[in-house]
Amino acid sequence: MLKKLDDFLPAPMTRSKKPRVEIKKRPEDFIVEEVPLESPKLSVSANYEFTGGEGKFLHAVLVKKNWSTDMALKRICRLLGVSKKRADYAGTKDKRAWTAQLFSLYSVDAEKLSSLSIRDVKLFPLHYADKPIKMGDLRGNAFTIAIDSYSRESLSELNGKFPNYYGEQRFGNSGITHKVGYLMLKGMYEEAVMLFLTERENEKNEEAKEARALLKEHGDFKRALNEFPYFLRHERTILGHLSNKPNDYVNALRRLPRGTLLMFIHAVQSFLFNKYLEKRITIEGLLEDEYMCSSDKDGFPIIDKEGTSYVVAPVIGYESSVNNLYKEVLSSLDLSKEDFLIKSMPELSSRGTKRLLFSPILNLIEGNPLSFTLPSGSYATVFLREIISY
Numbered sequence: 001m002l003k004k005l006d007d008f009l010p011a012p013m014t015r016s017k018k019p020r021v022e023i024k025k026r027p028e029d030f031i032v033e034e035v036p037l038e039s040p041k042l043s044v045s046a047n048y049e050f051t052g053g054e055g056k057f058l059h060a061v062l063v064k065k066n067w068s069t070d071m072a073l074k075r076i077c078r079l080l081g082v083s084k085k086r087a088d089y090a091g092t093k094d095k096r097a098w099t100a101q102l103f104s105l106y107s108v109d110a111e112k113l114s115s116l117s118i119r120d121v122k123l124f125p126l127h128y129a130d131k132p133i134k135m136g137d138l139r140g141n142a143f144t145i146a147i148d149s150y151s152r153e154s155l156s157e158l159n160g161k162f163p164n165y166y167g168e169q170r171f172g173n174s175g176i177t178h179k180v181g182y183l184m185l186k187g188m189y190e191e192a193v194m195l196f197l198t199e200r201e202n203e204k205n206e207e208a209k210e211a212r213a214l215l216k217e218h219g220d221f222k223r224a225l226n227e228f229p230y231f232l233r234h235e236r237t238i239l240g241h242l243s244n245k246p247n248d249y250v251n252a253l254r255r256l257p258r259g260t261l262l263m264f265i266h267a268v269q270s271f272l273f274n275k276y277l278e279k280r281i282t283i284e285g286l287l288e289d290e291y292m293c294s295s296d297k298d299g300f301p302i303i304d305k306e307g308t309s310y311v312v313a314p315v316i317g318y319e320s321s322v323n324n325l326y327k328e329v330l331s332s333l334d335l336s337k338e339d340f341l342i343k344s345m346p347e348l349s350s351r352g353t354k355r356l357l358f359s360p361i362l363n364l365i366e367g368n369p370l371s372f373t374l375p376s377g378s379y380a381t382v383f384l385r386e387i388i389s390y
Helices: 069-080 110-114 152-158 177-185 189-198 206-218 221-227 233-244 249-254 258-280 324-332 380-384
Strands: 030-036 057-065 087-089 098-106 121-129 138-145 161-163 291-295 301-306 310-315 353-356 358-360 362-365 370-375
Touching: 057 069, 057 110, 069 087, 069 098, 069 110, 069 121, 110 121, 138 380, 161 380, 177 189, 177 258, 189 206, 189 233, 189 249, 206 221, 221 233, 233 249, 258 310, 258 324, 301 310, 301 353, 310 358, 358 370, 370 380
Parallel strands: 030 098
Antiparallel strands: 030 138, 057 098, 057 121, 087 098, 138 370, 161 358, 291 301, 291 310, 310 353, 362 370
């Protein structure tokens, strides 16, 4: 059954020939500027002034190059001497890029934040507020991408929108994230743990490769704890637990951060949505359990408000309504929506959510660089693969 999970990203919808283009040669070649809920687009080249305000949460702008959002905030919090749990943000941004985004810190002095010096990072305190910035508190992201060539025929085929597939980032570099999640949903926790410990599609470190292969061969967790390199922190955490309780696979998984465990489940939901959309593309009109949502004055979707702008479909969870096409996708993998109510790990159960079937391409300016804006949750790389090969 796991073989059916291999192809998580369907082929592009456009059929025109596409030039092969290298992107992200430098961070400056891939600029991502957040569009907040209630303020204009941020800029990687602007300076922002602190305006004071009241409240426990310091809102600020983070501009970075060659840093993931998570690692940048870890460094910031470490230098401030506070827990990373105090940091919140609206959405993650690419590492190999030049990006600007909002974030908030609980009970941190603005002057102390602005005094930090981190290579390829700029920090601009904005104001204090009563509430933190939360995940999803953005309308979208504006992209400016250096690109030598692209298929204008393919761009014309898209007609202002593209299939809103979940991109490769959702499935991780390992190639197994959704497969581990699938095994967890099926209650196959031993298999899920062993897959996580022993398989990686893109493992480059030879010591890690050997350690995984040896564990697959001998199955001795105590021995593996001595063989796995220290940088494999998550794997070593699981091995440490299993060394003392060899059959306690559920609680071994629980030693991982909850965010990591949720990634496994969310990756399965993303896989199912992608397969649904792949089948759905050629069907006209609305299907059962789909609806049209409205948009704001700038064209950004308002998913929870019905309207006439964009088609919305379920991302399956245990509370989702399931039409016949989705039932076909679920059945092909021996899954049901009830599987997302996870009895052995209820903290990972997922009600489901909603997602645009097609993402609008907003504020498109053709040329080199190519500029455009996408709603939050849509992937620039998924759009780009419709017009280039990379």
